[in-house]
Amino acid sequence: MNNICESCFEDKELKGFILSEGEIKLCDFCSCSNNKVIAIEELLDFFDELLGNFESHSEGSGVSSLISLIQGDWNLFRNNGTGSKFLNIIINRLALPFFNADVPVQYSQEILSNVNYWFKLKEQLKWERRYLIDINYLTDELGWDGFFESKFAVGKNDILYRARLHQNTNDEKFSPEKMFCPPRELSTAGRANPMGIPYLYLSDKQETILYEIRSAYLDEVSIGKFSVKKSLTEDVLISDFTEKPTIYHPTEVNKKIKSKLLKEYISRDLSQPLRRYDSELDYIPTQFICEFIKTFTGVKGLKFTSSLHNVGNNYVIFNQDIFECIEVNKINISKVEISYN
Incomplete structure (x- = not known):
């Protein structure tokens, strides 16, 4: 399978990219012949970057399958079946440390440590220091000042x-x-x-x-x-x-x-x-x-x-x-x- 069409995705930015860069051909995933498609090689860099933000993890609280977490948080694919099929091919081509799209994962510790600082900050503000919080840590180290740009x-x-x-x-x-x-x-x-x-x-x-x-x-x-x-x-x-x-x-x-x-x-x-x-x-x-x-x-x-x-x-x-x-x-x-x- 080499080509995937814009209808196989729900992410509006990714759909827009395929519509602008693709050409009308048969989609190897949904068999549609009327949509613009793109070779999956064109998406390898993005998915390499995306999947690098997940870590395999034993099943437990806060852990989901890779496809469930991506779909639940981002609704990236049209459905779970298409997403699993696509991710299994991508995982194999990128030689990632995941066996398949159903492997239990969570976000990387680097991500979780960053966003979970909110809970530590709440305790600091209530019980330790209120007016002299280390703002530089929030901006320079955690980058929070760039998280509210929308x-x-x-x-x-x-x-x-x-x-x-x-x-x-x-x-x-x-x-x-x-x-x-x-x-x-x-x-x-x-x-x-x-x-x-x-x-x-x-x-x-x-x-x-x-x-x-x-x-x-x-x-x-x-x-x-x-x-x-x-x-x-x-x-x-x-x-x-x-x-x-x-x-x-x-x-x-x-x-x-x-x-x-x-x-x-x-x-x-x-x-x-x-x-x-x-x-x-x-x-x-x-x-x-x-x-x-x-x-x-x-x-x-x-x-x-x-x-x-x-x-x-x-x-x-x-x-x-x-x-x-x-x-x-x-x-x-x-x-x-x-x-x-």
């Missing part, structure tokens, strides 16, 4: 939502001015913002923001619609923790893997619901990493998946002055669904 611009026609609970029945809806953050003197600590430094928390769905504020049956809520100020001339760039990253980035595969894994850890902590008995110490690591990202990327905020309403996404905006509240509506909560373990 950005997107919030469009001026995009609508985001913020909600406020009413304390008294039949109160008038809040004014647009009252839908913003409280004054810094009254600002409490959150997952992303330290006390006294208010950030604007928004969601991209009305239902999501109602989950986020823990609205209950018969609550009265004001929901504000927010958009980027029309007068703003620069793009509002956001660091995106929700994107589905591609792995086909020759010479940067190792970096892309670390970036994905680290962002998953941070996103999980950012979206962790605030509980009434949480300590503000638990917020310090995510407050720190938000400040780190803001400083080293220049983004205006973050986007991450809501853990309370997983079809919606949350936004943290570092400077609320770049948004305006264009409309406020008052609603009554008529139904609440509860699940439990």
Whole structure:
């Protein structure tokens, strides 16, 4: 088997490469004759780089087969069958220390040590040192300042939502001015913002923001619609923790893997619901990493998946002055669904 077509892959960058460099011939993997194909020799360097980031490992916690880990994290191939067939040929040609695509593996210790430093850093920030963390170690040694480069611009026609609970029945809806953050003197600590430094928390769905504020049956809520100020001339760039990253980035595969894994850890902590008995110490690591990202990327905020309403996404905006509240509506909560373990 020498040729493989773009339809045998799901990675959009790799598909694009085959479409630009390939020619229409019979695919030896799916037998399609209408797609562009490329000789697998053209992909040997990339897969040599990719597979060098895995280590064979005895079965156990955190260990998957090579094809399962690649597909589960990157969805590189159209399906597992095609991926296994292709990887078995590649492994044989590259003489890699894997027998086949089903060998149990995990990411290399170099990768795991890098991204798992997040857990050590969280303990340091909470219990050892808070204001004099070794930033040079995070940037020069671990390269974390390069892991948050994926950005997107919030469009001026995009609508985001913020909600406020009413304390008294039949109160008038809040004014647009009252839908913003409280004054810094009254600002409490959150997952992303330290006390006294208010950030604007928004969601991209009305239902999501109602989950986020823990609205209950018969609550009265004001929901504000927010958009980027029309007068703003620069793009509002956001660091995106929700994107589905591609792995086909020759010479940067190792970096892309670390970036994905680290962002998953941070996103999980950012979206962790605030509980009434949480300590503000638990917020310090995510407050720190938000400040780190803001400083080293220049983004205006973050986007991450809501853990309370997983079809919606949350936004943290570092400077609320770049948004305006264009409309406020008052609603009554008529139904609440509860699940439990």
